[in-house]
Amino acid sequence: MVSGIRKHIRDHLLQQRICRSRLVTKDGRCNIEFGNMKYGNHFAYLMDFWTTFVDLRWRFVLFFFIASFTLSWFFFGLLWFWVAWSNGDLTWQNPSWDHLYCVDNVNNLTTAFLFSVETQTSIGYGIRVITPLCPSAIALFMIQFLIGSIINCFLCGVILAKISRSKKRAKTITFTKMAVICPKKDFLWLMIRVANLRKTLMIGSQIYGKLLRTTITPDGETIIMDQVNIEFMVDAGKDNLFFVCPLTLYHVIDKSSPFFEMAVDTLQKQEFELVVFLDGTAESTSSSCQVRTSFIPQEIMWGYNFMPIISRSKEGKYRVDFSNFSKVVPVATAHCPYCFHNIGHHLCSPSPGRHQELL
Incomplete structure (x- = not known):
């Protein structure tokens, strides 16, 4: 039992270290931080305040939503209290029986706050109502209505934009x-499977990848994040994909591929990150969308292929079995791309134990 707990903790710490070392996490978030930024650059966030608010987390958006309305109600409540005080409408000022009020039934701070809420939200219960006798009250009424409309439109727009992102x-x-890496159709392929969980299509979808690694130039310069283009395709090409069912993405490992110099026993010792991008337009909302994920050497299985996932039912309908979406089977595969292209009969089979563990 103790050894099992230790193994669980060790695996958890290893997973945490791998997550910290990624540039792009499995769910597409960029794991990067900016340091030593000039203070003047922070004003750029205020200039582009719309994007700043839309990018805020939900808890901060809800805080600003509640705080902006509450503070504006209270601020204008104080102004209405000041209008009533300057006109002598308050109860403790003992107005005469024929006194002309600026706002009926606003005679203390509480009623001034309630009238502020009624004015800004257009509730208008009818008990407290503005009179045409005070120009300052009329001007304040118009100012609060305009400011309240701006706050309402802006914050409701932010919430709608966040919901529809x-x-x-x-x-x-x-x-x-x-x-996975395995041979298929006389080529050695690196394959990744992607699925659209909604029945609505992604229009104009395009797939591409970037291999991120640290390289040293002939001049001795170290490039921390050297990016190499990785071309992906599906059976029908690489542009304008018909993304109605899960697709398998193929990258051919030939002499122009950065994976050509790797082998089954050296792959896990490499230091790189393969970032895969899918760009498209959502059919239901017509908004552009990008999905991304990444793979490190420990997440690339040499000598395996994905299990079939699409079949036909007795009624003639196409059926997608998502239980096989990530399952793989061992396939006899060459030890390295060079062996595959030059000595194709030198194949190696993965160990069944490793296959069961990864499944």
Whole structure:
């Protein structure tokens, strides 16, 4: 039992270390921080305040929503209290029986706050009502109505924009946690499977990848984040995908591929990160969307292929079995791309134990 707990803790710490070392997490978030920024750059966030508010977390948006309305009600309540005080409408000022009020039934701070809420929200219960006798009250009424409309439109727009953001649509597009390398159709492929969990299509979808690694130039310069383009395709090409069912993405490992110099026994020792992008337009909202994920060497399985996932039912309908979405089977595969292209009969089979563990 103790050894099991230790193994669980060790695996958890290893997973945490892997997550920290990623540039792009499995769910598409960029794991990067900015340091030593000039204070003047922070004003750029205020200039682009719309994007700043939309990018805020929900808890901060809800806080600003509640705080802006509450503080504006209280602020204008104080102004209405001042109008009533300057006109002698308050109870403790003992107005005469024929006194002309600026606002009927506003005679203390509480009623002034309630009238402020009624004015800004257009409730208008009818007990407290403005009279045409005080120009200052009329001007304050117009100012509060305009400011309240601006606050209402802006914050409701922020909430609507956050609800309808394309990032939420990306949550219903998923990649397999592992990538595989195996031969198929006389080529050695690196394959990844992606699925659209909604029946609505992603129009004009495009797939591409970036291999991020640290390289040293012939001049001795170290490039921390060297980016290499990785071309992906599906059976029907690489542009304008018909993304109605799960697709398998293929990258051919030839002499132009950065994976050509790797082998089954050296892959896990490499230091790189394969970031895969899917760009498209949501059919239901016509908003552009990008989905991304990443794979590190420990998440690439050499000598495996994905299990079939699409079949036909007795009624003739196409059926997608998501229980096989991430499952793999061992396939006899060459030890390295060079062996595959030059000595194709030198194949190696993965160990069944590792296969069961990864499944």
